[in-house]
Amino acid sequence: MKNAELCYTFKKEIADSSKTEYKREDFNYNFETDEFVCPQGKPLKFRCLQRFESGIYREYRSEPKTCRNCPNREKCLAPSQNSRRIKINIFQNIVDKHHSLDGSLEYNEALRKRQIWCEGTFANQKSQHNLKQLFRRGLKAATDHCLLSACAINLKRLIKGTVAA
Numbered sequence: 508m509k510n511a512e513l514c515y516t517f518k519k520e521i522a523d524s525s526k527t528e529y530k531r532e533d534f535n536y537n538f539e540t541d542e543f544v545c546p547q548g549k550p551l552k553f554r555c556l557q558r559f560e561s562g563i564y565r566e567y568r569s570e571p572k573t574c575r576n577c578p579n580r581e582k583c584l585a586p587s588q589n590s591r592r593i594k595i596n597i598f599q600n601i602v603d604k605h606h607s608l609d610g611s612l613e614y615n616e617a618l619r620k621r622q623i624w625c626e627g628t629f630a631n632q633k634s635q636h637n638l639k640q641l642f643r644r645g646l647k648a649a650t651d652h653c654l655l656s657a658c659a660i661n662l663k664r665l666i667k668g669t670v671a672a
């Protein structure tokens with residue numbers, strides 16, 4: 508496989524729950540200034556980190572005084588809001604990188620093989636080995652947990668194969 512450093516996963520579509528006409532994709536991210544730019548060309552600056560069950564997010568907000576006089580305010584803000592907020596996962600750039608080949612032949616082939624070889628094992632590990640959620644922090648601890656689970660699965664297969672022979 509050419510892009511061995513990329514992992515191929517199904518894309519999880521995140522529903523945009525905003526009831527306003529302007530959606531998340533109407534706001535462009537500027538890497539150099541680390542801010543979003545709204546359809547009126549105004550910046551939404553980074554304000555804070557927020558922790559949710561689904562991860563840690565960076566929150567960007569527009570200036571209320573800028574939005575107060577915006578001609579497109581109704582398209583962008585709910586009546587109760589005085590500024591627009593956008594949240595993105597702190598790992599979003601890495602997620603985007605891993606989805607850069609979505610739809611390509613290589614991606615489709617990798618997903619097809621993944622369904623045949625891995626999905627059943629992943630499901631088993633999630634339900635039987637507590638891998639739905641990791642309870643220890645850090646890459647090393649996560650790797651230990653996954654390797655222990657893989658070791659247990661291989662031992663079970665070995666025992667089954669020995670008994671069947």
Ligand code: SF4
Nearest residue numbers: 545569574577583591
């Ligand atoms: S309401 Fe604020 S964030 Fe929305 S388009 Fe107008 S200036 Fe931009």
